[in-house]
Amino acid sequence: MTNITLRQLRAFLAVARARSFTRAASELNLTQSALTMAIRGLEEEVGLRLLDRSTRAVAPTAHGERFMVTAERLLDEMQRAVDDLRAIADRQSGLVVMAATASFIGPVIAPALRDVAERFPGIAVRLIEEHTEGAARRLLAGELDFAVTTLPSPEPGIEAIPLMRDRFGLLCPDDHPLARAGKSLGWGVLADFPLVGMSQLNGMRRLLDQDRDGAQAVRGLRYEVSSMTTLRSLVESGVGVGAVPALAARPSGGSGLAWRELVPAVHRTASLARRAGRSLTPAAAEVVLAALAQLRQLRDPGIELLTDRASLIRQGWLSHRG
Amino acid sequence: MTNITLRQLRAFLAVARARSFTRAASELNLTQSALTMAIRGLEEEVGLRLLDRSTRAVAPTAHGERFMVTAERLLDEMQRAVDDLRAIADRQSGLVVMAATASFIGPVIAPALRDVAERFPGIAVRLIEEHTEGAARRLLAGELDFAVTTLPSPEPGIEAIPLMRDRFGLLCPDDHPLARAGKSLGWGVLADFPLVGMSQLNGMRRLLDQDRDGAQAVRGLRYEVSSMTTLRSLVESGVGVGAVPALAARPSGGSGLAWRELVPAVHRTASLARRAGRSLTPAAAEVVLAALAQLRQLRDPGIELLTDRASLIRQGWLSHRG
DNA sequence: TGTTGGTCATAAGCCGATCTTATGAATGGC
DNA sequence: GCCATTCATAAGATCGGCTTATGACCAACA
Numbered sequence: 001m002t003n004i005t006l007r008q009l010r011a012f013l014a015v016a017r018a019r020s021f022t023r024a025a026s027e028l029n030l031t032q033s034a035l036t037m038a039i040r041g042l043e044e045e046v047g048l049r050l051l052d053r054s055t056r057a058v059a060p061t062a063h064g065e066r067f068m069v070t071a072e073r074l075l076d077e078m079q080r081a082v083d084d085l086r087a088i089a090d091r092q093s094g095l096v097v098m099a100a101t102a103s104f105i106g107p108v109i110a111p112a113l114r115d116v117a118e119r120f121p122g123i124a125v126r127l128i129e130e131h132t133e134g135a136a137r138r139l140l141a142g143e144l145d146f147a148v149t150t151l152p153s154p155e156p157g158i159e160a161i162p163l164m165r166d167r168f169g170l171l172c173p174d175d176h177p178l179a180r181a182g183k184s185l186g187w188g189v190l191a192d193f194p195l196v197g198m199s200q201l202n203g204m205r206r207l208l209d210q211d212r213d214g215a216q217a218v219r220g221l222r223y224e225v226s227s228m229t230t231l232r233s234l235v236e237s238g239v240g241v242g243a244v245p246a247l248a249a250r251p252s253g254g255s256g257l258a259w260r261e262l263v264p265a266v267h268r269t270a271s272l273a274r275r276a277g278r279s280l281t282p283a284a285a286e287v288v289l290a291a292l293a294q295l296r297q298l299r300d301p302g303i304e305l306l307t308d309r310a311s312l313i314r315q316g317w318l319s320h321r322g
Numbered sequence: 323m324t325n326i327t328l329r330q331l332r333a334f335l336a337v338a339r340a341r342s343f344t345r346a347a348s349e350l351n352l353t354q355s356a357l358t359m360a361i362r363g364l365e366e367e368v369g370l371r372l373l374d375r376s377t378r379a380v381a382p383t384a385h386g387e388r389f390m391v392t393a394e395r396l397l398d399e400m401q402r403a404v405d406d407l408r409a410i411a412d413r414q415s416g417l418v419v420m421a422a423t424a425s426f427i428g429p430v431i432a433p434a435l436r437d438v439a440e441r442f443p444g445i446a447v448r449l450i451e452e453h454t455e456g457a458a459r460r461l462l463a464g465e466l467d468f469a470v471t472t473l474p475s476p477e478p479g480i481e482a483i484p485l486m487r488d489r490f491g492l493l494c495p496d497d498h499p500l501a502r503a504g505k506s507l508g509w510g511v512l513a514d515f516p517l518v519g520m521s522q523l524n525g526m527r528r529l530l531d532q533d534r535d536g537a538q539a540v541r542g543l544r545y546e547v548s549s550m551t552t553l554r555s556l557v558e559s560g561v562g563v564g565a566v567p568a569l570a571a572r573p574s575g576g577s578g579l580a581w582r583e584l585v586p587a588v589h590r591t592a593s594l595a596r597r598a599g600r601s602l603t604p605a606a607a608e609v610v611l612a613a614l615a616q617l618r619q620l621r622d623p624g625i626e627l628l629t630d631r632a633s634l635i636r637q638g639w640l641s642h643r644g
Numbered sequence: 645t646g647t648t649g650g651t652c653a654t655a656a657g658c659c660g661a662t663c664t665t666a667t668g669a670a671t672g673g674c
Numbered sequence: 675g676c677c678a679t680t681c682a683t684a685a686g687a688t689c690g691g692c693t694t695a696t697g698a699c700c701a702a703c704a
Contacts, residue, residue, distance in 0.1 A: 002404045006328060007691090021652060034692055036653060041691095046404055047411030049601050049641075055651040055699050057599055063410060070403040074396065081392040082324045082368055088385060089369030277379055279371050329662090343681060356663050358682060363662095377670045377680040 004045050006078065009071045011038035015051060016060045016068050093122040094283030099130040099138055099147040101203065103228055103248035104270065107298065109148065112290035123283045132203045139275050145284040146274040148291070150203040159278075160271040161315055162306040164295055166246035167265045168204075168214060169302055171235050172258055178241070179258035187216040187243075187262050194222040194240035196231050204245055207268050214266045217243035232257065246302025261302060269306070272317065285318050326367050328400065331393045333360035337373060338382045338390050415444040416605030421452040421460055421469040423525065425550055425570040426592065429620065431470065434612035445605045454525045461597050467606040468596045470613070472525040481600075482593040483637055484628040486617050488568035489587045490526075490536060491624055493557050494580055500563070501580035509538040509565075509584050516562035518545040518553055526567055529590050536588045539565035554579065568624025583624060591628070594639065607640050 014024035015035055025032040043050055050064035060068060087093045100109050105127070113125055130138065135147040139158050151160045170185055172178050178189060197218050198205040208214035222240055225231045228248050235242055236256045245268045249259035272288065274280065280288065292312075295305055312318045336346035337357055347354040365372055372386035382390060409415045422431050427449070435447055452460065457469040462479050473482045492507055494500050500511060519540050520527040530536035544562055547553045550570050557564055558578045567590045571581035594610065596602065602610065614634075617627055634640045 002401060004328070004400065004404060006326070022650085031693055032652070033654085033694080037691075040653090046407040048407050048604070052599050052601050053652065054599050055653090056701065058652085059599070061601060061603070063407060063603065067403065067407060070399075074400055074403070077392075077399075078326065078396055079324060081389065081396070082326060085368040085370050085385060085389060277374050277376050277381070279374050279383060281383070281385065282370070344679085353664055354681070355665080355683085359662075362682090375681065377682090378672060380681085 002045060004042060006075065008038050008042040008045075009075055011035050012042055012050060012064075013068060013071050013075070015039060015058060016064060019058045021053070021058060087122070089282055091120045091123060091282050091286055094281055095124045095126065096281070096284045096287050097126045097128070097143060097145050098284070098287065099128040099135040099144055099149070101131060101135075101149055101270070102129050103204075103245065104148050105129060107247055107250045108291050108294045112287060112294045115290045115293070116286050120283070120286060123286065125287065131201065135273065139273055142275060142278075144274070145281060146272060146288065148270060149273055150207070150268055151271045151273055157276050158273055159276045160273040161312070161317060163270050163272045163292075164247075164303060164305050164307075165267045165269040166248075166300070166303040167261060167267050168208070168217070168243045168245055169249060169262050170241055170260045171232070171244045171249050171252070172241040172260075173236060173238050174253070174256055174258040176238075176241065176258065178260060181260075184263050185260050187213045187264075189262075190217050190241070190243065191220075195220060196223040196225065196234045196240040196242040197221045198228070198231065199224050199226050201226070204248070204268055207266070208243060211266050213262075213264055214243065246300055247298075249302075250298070250300065259302070267304075272307075272312075274317075280317060288312070288317065324367065326364060328397065330360050330364040330367075331397055333357050334364055334372060334386075335390060335393050335397070337361060337380060338386060341380045343375070343380060409444070411604055413442045413445060413604050413608055416603055417446045417448065418603070418606045418609050419448045419450075419465060419467050420606070420609065421450040421457040421466055421471070423453060423457075423471055423592070424451050425526075425567065426470050427451060429569055429572045430613050430616045434609060434616045437612045437615070438608050442605070442608060445608065447609065453523065457595065461595055464597060464600075466596070467603060468594060468610065470592060471595055472529070472590055473593045473595055479598050480595055481598045482595040483634070483639060485592050485594045485614075486569075486625060486627050486629075487589045487591040488570075488622070488625040489583060489589050490530070490539070490565045490567055491571060491584050492563055492582045493554070493566045493571050493574070494563040494582070495558060495560050496575070496578055496580040498560075498563065498580065500582060503582075506585050507582050509535045509586075509588075512539050512563070512565065513541075516544040517542065518547065518556045518562040518564040519543045520550070520553065521546050521548050523548070526570070526590055530565060530588070533588050535584075535586055536565065568622050569620075571624075572620070572622065581624070589626075594629075594634075596639075602639060610634070610639065 011028070014028050015021055018024040018027060021032045021035045025035050039051060048063055049061055050067055052059050052061050109127065113127070116123060128138070130147070132149045132151060135144070135149045136151070136155055136158060138144045139147055148163065154160055170178060170189070178185060195217065200206065205218065208218050223234055225234065228244070231242055231244065234240060243262060246259065249257065252259040289309065292309065309318065313320060333350070336350050337343055340346040340349060343354045343357045347357050361373060370385055371383055372389055374381050374383050431449065435449070438445060450460070452469070454471045454473060457466070457471045458473070458477055458480060460466050461469055470485065492500060492512070500507060517539065522528065527540065530540050545556055547556065550566070553564055553566065556562060565584060568581065571579065574581040611631065614631065617625070631640065635642060
């Protein structure tokens, strides 16, 4: 086992290049004495004279000259490797692989990514639109840095922290009678109209299924669709109405759609999830922060933020730096 | 500038591979605590988490995993470079480039090289038969590790140490009248026979030219040749006699040739020479030592050893090791 | 030829980095 | 919930490396 240090390599190169201990010392901000000892240590370690020196001249030996090339390359590679890591740490580069449920991507993730791209042009993102189960599977497989999902129950091997919750409300055309009914709406009103809802594969659908009040929004469902975009289209064209979370309803006003709270409140909680014990990369942390900022900007009565930067730091999702 | 140490790299690799600080610590004969600190230092230096760790599990992060490859390669290259140097230091490999005058090669250098080859099969030698001036030029050009020459005067830029000296004597056929003349021979006897001698390009010829007694061996030279082999052939076939140094006469008895001292003694001194300030490689030192041993074995009355191992060490030609 | 200025080598003491010991905090298994 | 195990942290000890001071050597110059 070698006990050679990079310090010795640097000392050797400096002396060999400067052809002088004294000059090399001043370049390295050391004393000549320190270099003498460093070179001695190096030569003892390899058992070979690398620098021929007298009080009048210093020059690398033939072996020393060959070793210079090696030492140079070694230090160079080391520097490059460290620089790469530092670039990632400084978020000048990096790849974020993440998954999010569709309803988050439009109003939250997309603008967050635009934001991140502006400040850190070197960060690349792979965004996977994925429902809860798929995200969980990918997390466990180690494919993702993190995911934004409506994780129902904490799975082993996955660590999650509540991010926000929004309540379900009625989505209807903005010229629909219920759109401007004076009083607050109860879940019972849904019984009077043809209902549009998500298929059973969907996370929010299952929330409704399991809720006593929410179940009224899926009983006798007339149209069952697989994406929120489709649901919105159907509602907008007056085919029916549906119960959707506040976030999924956005944008509502001005888009031909109206959203009204339903009481009693039924919530859906979205979480930040990662594989247990896996830390966020600096780039991923930046995306999470930007998403948080987007959520804060929404200022929607139906949407409630459940965490903040400090809390994320406290629970080990973010570091203090940056 | 990175301040990362190879120690940290080794610590990182050990922990990442063992997936445990404790196990890695016992492998490296350190405490778990030391590794914790080493890893912390490394991570601070690059600004990036490289190992995700809890009290129950340790695993490299994605970046850590990539860095493992780099760190492995770096340490490996370092090890290889050092091993190469050590092989040279141990004389398991190495190339010696040397020059010697022809008269040395046969009786001294050749058997010395056979000897070295036996003990250090990895050492390669490039041996150049070269007269004094040529050797000096090559030394100054840095082409040679060392040379064995009859250096007349110390040149600047060349460092020389006397190796041995031999005296001139009469070379004649072994059935020649002078071969068994009772008394010692004076230089005057040469006047009575046709003389064979080296050309003026040769070092020993010039020694004779410049010596009052020796000059009698070149005055009225009948045959002027350019190599000792030729000279010996001519003398052996009875064409004439000549004055040659003891070493150049060997082997004399049993080869059809006889060699008799001439008085007063005229000496030729052979030196070990190298470029000033240039140290011998371990392999070259081995050759020098072997040559010295050969010279010692000659035990020829006309040959006088002028140095020894201790003296070479004292004057910086050899190191103590080995 | 003695002096002088500059160079690398060496020694001693200091200081900081690193290691060890001891302890704390977290977590999975029972 | 308790226990065993693991990593983290703190404090003291130890070791290596740095600086300062000095020596030895050598070339250049008077």
